[in-house]
Amino acid sequence: GESVGLHLPTLSVQEGDNSIINCAYSNSASDYFIWYKQESGKGPQFIIDIRSNMDKRQGQRVTVLLNKTVKHLSLQIAATQPGDSAVYFCAEGGGTSYGKLTFGQGTILTVHP
Amino acid sequence: DVKVTQSSRYLVKRTGEKVFLECVQDMDHENMFWYRQDPGLGLRLIYFSYDVKMKEKGDIPEGYSVSREKKERFSLILESASTNQTSMYLCASSPPNRHNEQFFGPGTRLTVL
Numbered sequence: 001g002e003s004v005g006l007h008l009p010t011l012s013v014q015e016g017d018n019s020i021i022n023c024a025y026s027n028s029a030s031d032y033f034i035w036y037k038q039e040s041g042k043g044p045q046f047i048i049d050i051r052s053n054m055d056k057r058q059g060q061r062v063t064v065l066l067n068k069t070v071k072h073l074s075l076q077i078a079a080t081q082p083g084d085s086a087v088y089f090c091a092e093g094g095g096t097s098y099g100k101l102t103f104g105q106g107t108i109l110t111v112h113p
Numbered sequence: 114d115v116k117v118t119q120s121s122r123y124l125v126k127r128t129g130e131k132v133f134l135e136c137v138q139d140m141d142h143e144n145m146f147w148y149r150q151d152p153g154l155g156l157r158l159i160y161f162s163y164d165v166k167m168k169e170k171g172d173i174p175e176g177y178s179v180s181r182e183k184k185e186r187f188s189l190i191l192e193s194a195s196t197n198q199t200s201m202y203l204c205a206s207s208p209p210n211r212h213n214e215q216f217f218g219p220g221t222r223l224t225v226l
Contacts, residue, residue, distance in 0.1 A: 034213045043117070043203050043217025044156070089155060091213075099144050099212025100171070103156040 010108045019080045021107045023073040023090035030092040033066060034101065035075045038087045047075070047088075077109075085111045116140070117218035119204050125224045132191040134221050136204030142216075143209045145187035147171075147179060150201040150220070162187055194225045 013019050025033065032051045036044035050057045050064045050073075057064050063076040073090055087108050091101040120135035138145065144163050148156040148171075158171030160179040168179050176198060180188040187206075191198055201222050205215040 032213050041219070043205070043219050044215075045217070046214045049213050093213050099146075099207045099215065100158065100161060100169075101213065101215065102158075102172075103148075105153060105155040 009105070010110070012110045012112065013080050015080060015082060015111055015113050017080055019075075019077040019084070019109060019111075021075045021077075021088050021090075021109065023075075023104055025071050025073060025090070025092050025104075027092055027102070028068075028071070032093045033064070033073050034091045034093065035062075035064060036089045036091060036103075037084075038089065038106070040086075044089060080109075080111050082111045082113055085109055117204055117206055117216050119202075119218040119221050121221050122219065123222045123224075125226065126191075126194050127226050128195060130191075130194050130225075132194050132223065132225075134189040134191075134202055134204075134223070136187045136189070136206075136218055137185050138187075138204075138206040138216070139185065140206065140208070140216070141184065142206035143184070144207045144212065144215075145181065146205040146207075146215065147177075147187065147189045148203045148205065149173070150203055156203065159189065194223075196225050199223060199225045 034049040035047040038044040048059045055066050061078045065074045087106045089106045090104045117138045126132050146161040147159045150156050157173050159177050162168045162181040178190045201220050203220045204218040207215045
């Protein structure tokens with residue numbers, strides 16, 4: 001079946017560095033790709049999304065890159081802060097309606113002061 | 114702010130018991146979702162609903178049922194709890210025009226003994 005997965009399960013960075021979290025997807029029919037952040041003890045929180053007809057989108061301190069040729073998605077966090085420590089999930093929305101998403105396994109980001 | 118609440122943070126039940134997990138959202142969202150989250154497996158969709166009294170199976174509906182009698186409330190039912198249903202259960206909702214931005218509750222940690 002279709003799946004969304006991550007290259008690295010854990011990532012450790014120093015405060016102030018830039019972080020890059022990667023994700024591989026397999027469903028070419030997905031209309032959009034999304035990143036969520038889950039802090040300890042909380043539910044996931046939407047960060048940013050990108051439509052399949054785009055290759056880059058920027059938010060506040062975050063940039064998502066989409067490479068459809070190799071089916072790769074990445075989330076870049078600039079000037080990483082301790083508050084960015086969390087599990088990051090990529091997700092994809094297929095051509096279906098009602099917002100059904102398929103989530104990846106997650107990457108643990110740890111930011112050291 | 115959107116608020117999604119779940120009836121319990123922690124729940125302990127015995128094998129064979131009928132279990133009800135309740136979720137309420139206060140933003141008049143049409144879409145509501147139930148996921149389970151297990152280490153290394155990410156979030157897996159159990160059921161979702163796009164309107165009152167409507168329900169659709171997700172990726173892992175076996176052993177579960179749902180009820181949506183009111184727009185703001187979406188209940189997950191374990192008809193006869195089993196130990197392999199020990200997990201974190203997350204409820205989410207999304208607005209009709211932003212399907213990929215789901216708002217999650219804090220989760221219910223269910224342990225089945």
